Structure formats: structure tokens, C-alpha cells
Amino acid sequence: MGYIIENANILKETKLTKSSLLIKGNQIVAKQNHIRHNKFMKMNADSFIMTPSYVLLDTKIPLNTSFQEFRKYMIENFLLKxxxxxxxxISISYESELEDKIKETKTRLINSSIDFLICVTIPLRMLTPSFIRKCKKVRVPAIFIEIVDLDELSKIPWGWIREALFPYNCPLVPIISNELKKEARRAMSKWKVIMENGKIPSILEELTENQPISIKVLNKLGLYPQKASLLHGSExxxxxxxxxxxxxNVDEVGLFHYHSDRLVVTVNKGKVVRAGEEVLFKPGFGEYVRVRTPSYFAL
Structure with a gap:
């Protein structure tokens, strides 16, 4: 049996709008200004600000720890936020270890209560057509590139890289090394020029860990509008x-960082996982998300 969320004040990045949502199971089947159905139970959400649940980047999840420590980390760093x-x-040093490391990480995350994606981090020297083909085979959603030497960027055969990425086109994401932090602006400028001139699928800035990832980036990863969305057809x-x-007048990132004390309900795939101070950690409810096509949704 479905239900209707009426008068929802929906915050999408910086824009606040009012809508009503018809929910059936784990899907939004209608989103309109007003939904007139008498047979469905109704919930008036006018006293709340509603946001899509967040997608965060976290490369420091404790994979080699006890279940209790893992549960505590998941609740504090994800569910309560x-x-x-x-x-x-995951860091990859050799092509041959790619598939085994992804399988190992999936196994270690088997108790996750929320969905997850596994990307790879490599040194720039490993960015080759051969490695990209292996990433495409296992549907890696993004390849993080550690940049240590700016001159090395110019030595990469970017035409071959673009051809190897096609047609899956998982984006390349820059990581500026500590050695280059003082030159971060110049490094990002060079990265942007190379990516745009070479028409390389990419993210043009470093991603910040532990804050909501933007719709633009989620779309490039192939996650939007399946995730972080309150559109018709979304979960x-x-x-x-x-x-x-x-x-x-606060945007989503500001709400996340400075008003977490006002977060009272979180729903995950149709199930309430947080109500007030009560948090439900359901081991294994989270699934490994296999991206089909990055950037398939036109923003």
C-alpha cells in the first residue's frame, strides 16, 4: 500500500521547492504540486525540510576491524549524518591485483547497512589503456589519479586514454599529492586544460571526503538520479x-555541516533507519552498486 507525503519542502542543493510525493514500496511513482488520492494514507511534511539522503566519499573505512567497531563507525559517520x-x-599498485582487491573489499563490506561503490586509486604511471580496459570489465565507477609531478601529466598519451575509456566513460578524478599542495591551484588548472582539450571523461576538481557529493559529480559517476534524488522513479x-x-536559506552542504542537530528522520530504500536518536543498523541491508553507464542522465 502506498502513501503520500504532502507539502514537502524539498531542498535540492541550493533550491527549496514545495511538492507532494506518491510513494509505493521503494519508489517515488509521482511528484506533483498536489496529489489528490483519497485511498492513500497521507503524511504532512510541512514542518520539515526534506533532502535526498546523502552520498559521501570515505576512503578510510576500517575494513580490518571487529563487527562492533565497524557498526559504530557506520552509525557515526553515515547513518547519523x-x-x-x-x-x-582502494589503492592499486599493479594491474593484476585489481579484480582480487575489489572482491576482497566487497567481502569486507558484506555487513554494510547502506549501499556502497568501490572506486580505485592509482599512481599516474598506471594510467594505461590496458588498465582502463580492466576497469571497464569490472565496472569501476571512477579512477582516482594521484598526481605527484605536473610534468608527468604531459607525457600521458591522452588520445589513447580517451579511446580506451569509450564507451563506458568512467571519469578520472584528480588527487593532488602532499608534495604538490602548495601548487594545488596550478595543478588543477593544468588538469582542467588537459581534460577539456582532450575531451576526457573526468571530474575537474578534487573531491572532498565526508561531505555530500554534488549532483553534477554523481551524474558523472552514473549514480544520479538513482541516488541522491527525489524525482519520479527514484528510490x-x-x-x-x-x-x-x-x-x-541554507543550502544542502550548509545543512549537512551546521544543522545536523535538526536531522530527525532518515529513510533508506523505503525503510526508516533513523527516528530521533534511535538508529537502526541492519547488517547486510547495504548492496554493492554496480554502475551501468556513467553520465547517462542529461542534467
């Missing part, structure tokens, strides 16, 4: 914040 999907990345994963005058 309104996150129902996370992205992590039912959302947060409810107690509405107050001081948060009516």
Missing part, C-alpha cells in the same frame, strides 16, 4: 530536518 550510500576507493531515500527560520 543522513548518508545512505558511500563511495570508497525512496530521504532526510527530514526540523524546519526553522534560520535554515530556510
Amino acid at each position: 543522513g548518508c545512505t550510500t558511500f563511495i570508497t576507493s 525512496v531515500s530521504y532526510n527530514l530536518f526540523l524546519k526553522a527560520r534560520e535554515i530556510l
Whole structure:
């Protein structure tokens, strides 16, 4: 049996709009200004700010720890923050270890209560057509590239890289090494020029860990609008914040960082996982998300 969420104040990045949502199971089957159905139970959400649940990047998840420590980490770093999907990345040193390391990480995350994606992090020297083909085979959603030497960027055969990425086109994501932090602006400028001139599928800035990933980036990863969305056809994963005058003009990132005390409900794939201070950790409810096609949705 479905239900209707009426008068939802939906915050999407910086824009606040009012809509009503018809929910059936784990899917939003209608989104309109008003939904007139008398046979469905109705919930008035006017006293809340509603956001899609967040997707966070976290490359430091403790994989070699006890179940209790893992559970504590998941609750504190994801569920209490309104996150129902996370992205992590594993370091790869040799092509031959790619598939085994991904399988090992999936196994270690078997008790995850929220969905997850596994990306890979490599040194620039490993960015070859051969390695990219292996990443395409196992549907790696993104390849993080450690940049240590700016001059090395110019030595990569970017035409071959673009051809190897096609047609799957998983994006390349820059990581500026500690040695280059003082030159971060110049490094990102060079990265952007090379990516845009070479028409390389890529993210043009470093991704910040532990804060909501933007819709633009999620789309490039092939996650949007399946995740972090309250559109027709999306899964039912959302947060409810107690509405107050001081948060009516706050964007999603500001809400996440500075008003977490107002987060009172989190729903994950149609199930309430947080109500007030009560958090439900359900081992194994999370699934490994296999991306089909990055950037398939036109923003």
C-alpha cells in the first residue's frame, strides 16, 4: 500500500521547492504540486525540510576491524549524518591485483547497512589503456589519479586514454599529492586544460571526503538520479530536518555541516533507519552498486 507525503519542502542543493510525493514500496511513482488520492494514507511534511539522503566519499573505512567497531563507525559517520550510500576507493599498485582487491573489499563490506561503490586509486604511471580496459570489465565507477609531478601529466598519451575509456566513460578524478599542495591551484588548472582539450571523461576538481557529493559529480559517476534524488522513479531515500527560520536559506552542504542537530528522520530504500536518536543498523541491508553507464542522465 502506498502513501503520500504532502507539502514537502524539498531542498535540492541550493533550491527549496514545495511538492507532494506518491510513494509505493521503494519508489517515488509521482511528484506533483498536489496529489489528490483519497485511498492513500497521507503524511504532512510541512514542518520539515526534506533532502535526498546523502552520498559521501570515505576512503578510510576500517575494513580490518571487529563487527562492533565497524557498526559504530557506520552509525557515526553515515547513518547519523543522513548518508545512505558511500563511495570508497582502494589503492592499486599493479594491474593484476585489481579484480582480487575489489572482491576482497566487497567481502569486507558484506555487513554494510547502506549501499556502497568501490572506486580505485592509482599512481599516474598506471594510467594505461590496458588498465582502463580492466576497469571497464569490472565496472569501476571512477579512477582516482594521484598526481605527484605536473610534468608527468604531459607525457600521458591522452588520445589513447580517451579511446580506451569509450564507451563506458568512467571519469578520472584528480588527487593532488602532499608534495604538490602548495601548487594545488596550478595543478588543477593544468588538469582542467588537459581534460577539456582532450575531451576526457573526468571530474575537474578534487573531491572532498565526508561531505555530500554534488549532483553534477554523481551524474558523472552514473549514480544520479538513482541516488541522491527525489524525482519520479527514484528510490525512496530521504532526510527530514526540523524546519526553522534560520535554515530556510541554507543550502544542502550548509545543512549537512551546521544543522545536523535538526536531522530527525532518515529513510533508506523505503525503510526508516533513523527516528530521533534511535538508529537502526541492519547488517547486510547495504548492496554493492554496480554502475551501468556513467553520465547517462542529461542534467
